[in-house]
Amino acid sequence: MRIGQLAELTDTPARALRYYEAQGLIEPRRLPNGYRAYDDYLVDRVTQIRGLIESGIPTRIIKQILPCLDKPRSVVVEDADPELLELLAQQRDRMAARIDCLTRNRDAIDNYMKAVSEAITR
Numbered sequence: 185m186r187i188g189q190l191a192e193l194t195d196t197p198a199r200a201l202r203y204y205e206a207q208g209l210i211e212p213r214r215l216p217n218g219y220r221a222y223d224d225y226l227v228d229r230v231t232q233i234r235g236l237i238e239s240g241i242p243t244r245i246i247k248q249i250l251p252c253l254d255k256p257r258s259v260v261v262e263d264a265d266p267e268l269l270e271l272l273a274q275q276r277d278r279m280a281a282r283i284d285c286l287t288r289n290r291d292a293i294d295n296y297m298k299a300v301s302e303a304i305t306r
Contacts, residue, residue, distance in 0.1 A: 185221070185222050185223075185224070186219065186220070186221070186222070187201055187202075187212075187220055187222065189222070190222045190226060190227065190230065193227050194227055194230040194231055194234065196230055196234055200234075201222075201230065204230065204233055204243075205220075207243045207244075207247060208247055209229075209233050209243060209246060209247055209250065210222075210226055210229055210230065210233070212226070229250075229253075232250075232253050233246060233250075236249075239275070239278070239279050239282065240275065240278055240279075241275050245268070245271065245272065245275070248268070249272075
């Protein structure tokens, strides 16, 4: 597929896809005419990358943990950095706090919707 199709399927700007490529997060094939060709598996990969970026994880860390997201999953540890483990723990804890906040907000919206629905049906 072409970059525009991948951008549409993943709701990701083409500029961001080129950035992901420059960072080594995705690797499209090149057609003889020089155009990029994106394989279908990259739809899931880009979606995962976007989610990780939106949760605050820097691309340099995403690049290191991407193999853990593949099927079959594999963990490749090259040049292990003790600081990376601490950084990942901090990111995980931030994600957990965000999940808790999102869960509370979702529950509040559900309660509000229920109250509005009951008010409408009276």
